[in-house]
Amino acid sequence: MSVVPGNVETDTQPPMSVPLRHFVVALGFLVAAVVASEFTGEPSEPLAHVHLLLAGWVCITIMGAMTQFVPVWSGTELHSRRLATAQLWLVTAGLAGFAGSLLTDRYDLLPYAGGFMLTGFWTFVYNVGRTLATARPLDVTERHFALALAYFLVLTVLGLSLAVGFTRPLFYDSPVARGDVVATHATLAVFGAVLTTVFGALYQLATMFTQTELHGIDSSLRTVEEVGYPVGVVALAVGRLFGNVSLARVGGVLVVGSVLCVAVILARKLTETSVEWTPMLSRYAVAAGAMAVWAILTLPAWVADPLARDATFGAPGARTLLLFGVVGFVVFGTLYHVVPFIVWVHRYSDRLGFEPVPMIDDLYDDRIAAADFVALVVGIGVLAAADLLEAADAQSVPRFGVDAAGAFVLVGSLAFATNLLLVLRRHGPQSLPAVLVGGRVGNGDAAGDDGGDAGDTLSSGGEP
Template identity: 60%
Template sequence: MSAVPGDIDTDAGPPMTVPLRHFVVALSFLVAGVAVGWAAGRRGHLAQVHLLVAGWVCLTVMGAMTQFVPVWSGVALHSRRLAALQLPLAATGFAGLACGFLLDVPVLLPVAGVVAVAGVWTFVYNVGRTLATAQRDVTTTHFAVALGWFLALTVLGLALALDHATGVLADVGLVRARLSMAHATVAVFGAVLTTVAGALAQLAPMFTQTDATRLDSALKRFEAVGYHVGVAALATGRLVGAPALARVGGVLVAAGLGAVAAVLAGRLYRARVEWNPMLRRYAVVAVAVLCWAPLAALAWLRDPLAYATLFGHPATGALLLVGIVGFVVAGTLYHVVPFIVWVHRYSDRLGFESVPTIEDLYDGRVSAADGIAMALAGGLAVAHEAGVAPPAAAVGAGVLAFVGAVLLAANLTGVVVVHGPRSLPELAGGRVGADSSDR
């Protein structure tokens, strides 16, 4: 069975239903986001971005942090009631933003934005109070920085929502394009990928059962400073229109993520455990980052303020969003969801009766199929962006991405339905504070 660390305190985290609700709702945003991108095309671009990045990725991050910050650090979650409250607020706000963009109803955007901010700030406060009592290490430091980026992205996002509805930015002399680029930079490279880097610092050694080398330690020390400085410089340079500052930041961001990928690749190469869907997807992430990073650095050295280089080289946007962000989130979900269900359903039976392994809870064939579908979708999207594939490649990428998203969602939802203690409607409709031991 997968390595299950013996020194973690699952009782310190929230009730099982709290993170599982986040993951189930997040998976619904994934399917909706891919469907909107496929059906609406460019018209649905902003709606798709908010469904995928805010709805799928950020809700997953919120659920994972809420579960594993107390579990990893061994301190009690500050408030289980707040943990249950953050999801309906954030999910409603994110869905409202997507609807406002898709239906072209600008007046809905600031209303939905305020609700989303309430949910995200509830999460930041709750996890931040929990981190304040935890021992400092590389993971908790990354998570603390990521919480700061979550605050920044909501402030920038709310300003953009108000501008879409009222045109207020023109009145105060701000440029929407600059604010939009800073918002996207903070969201992807700040909130999301800072969390990813911090989580991988724990997950990679834990699930490959490997020790750090001297090179690993040196790369981690560089990333722990250089990456955070880089994100701040890149976002600030884009916000104020300072290309020199953004260039420095871009190079540090690319180098920092490259360092994370190099450490991850080394640990995967030295892994002493049987490979599983999580590790296979992490391998895709390592290769994708090592391909993306040098091209991103070159593109940002040339012009870090151009919209075409928002996520690095113009031909590698899909590589970042699908091959890196998408695969690391999917890979983590393939461990986190079965792990939470297994711990609560089967761990106390171990040694007394035959119990399934974590990998037995989901269908391995489906996990392979969704991984292949998403990899092919990402490859076609990159080929289309690079101009080496016909326009039909974008359609094929959309179809494959939809198939992969549905398979991923069905496989992981099946874990909850078959092995979880509650039915899916009960889980999705749980009341705030209804779980045991809430406070």
């Protein structure tokens, strides 16, 4: 069976449908983002594509994962199930409206959609923040999550101001230009909220599922990252907001160095593991390599000009490498364990020892997992190379090659989503519609799990 943590408290987890509905909605946004990237063009649609990918797929996945694992890792109860449900639908409605307004040129609706997103993300921050507040002392993962919540608060305020700025001269005679606010918003979103969450989760997951521990140089690298990374993100964001090249340069160097530290730690854990190689670990290996390549390419670019518009996400042309190669493959790998694990705990853990039960890795289809891995590695690899070559004014990848790579990414994303949805359909105690709207589930979850609040008895799936 896939490696299962033995030191987490599954009695404190929320009902199964709470995190899973986040993951199902996020998968929908992933497919929508890839389709939008393939079939739409200039000028506003790329903005819709980026928000569908980051706010939709990545951030909603983060919301679901934190809602599930903060109570489990911290041994505390989720503050409110109602808020966990509200946060999802507020963000979903806001993001759908935001992307739809961009795609239909209804810019007057953007502030309203942005307001829904801000309310949803702030609800998430409040709910998880109140949950984290009951955990003391905070470990390295919890400290990263707390920082990520703070980034969410700031970046959503900037995002709403940008949405309002589409129709009103909000930045006219302002001490900061709209373009600087855009760069700051992107910095806090990607390097603040998203990568801080990713790094925090990897400290827990990379050691847990490789059955290794941090030792030797790992501890020193973690200390460098834990101090240098938040300082670097804030310095880079503030430097970009006020056009301070020196401050942004210092922040950029700290961010790059910290990313390289995490890449080395992750690579060391993967090489030290003696457990069977799983889809989770293979995707983490891609992410570790992408982190190292991104850091090596980005350092000279940010030392030269960290304020350059084409260097917002790192070296010019490195956006695909960062968003898909690093963030994307961490999310792909994590979901390949998290979704089957949650389903297994709720469906099969109470039967263990009484009757034959499947292993966690038996819940998904190995052939589909292998196929989506190959498709995504090839597709994203070609797209990342094409972006880097174009930015370097080198011989570019032929257009048919880029189109074929995009098709590979689309097929891989669809296969990935299908594989996880099949886990829910074949093994979940609820139907997919019931997961989305709430309903009766097995193994002790009460009907209408959205009605519970802080202080209610949470479901116990049993510890595997």
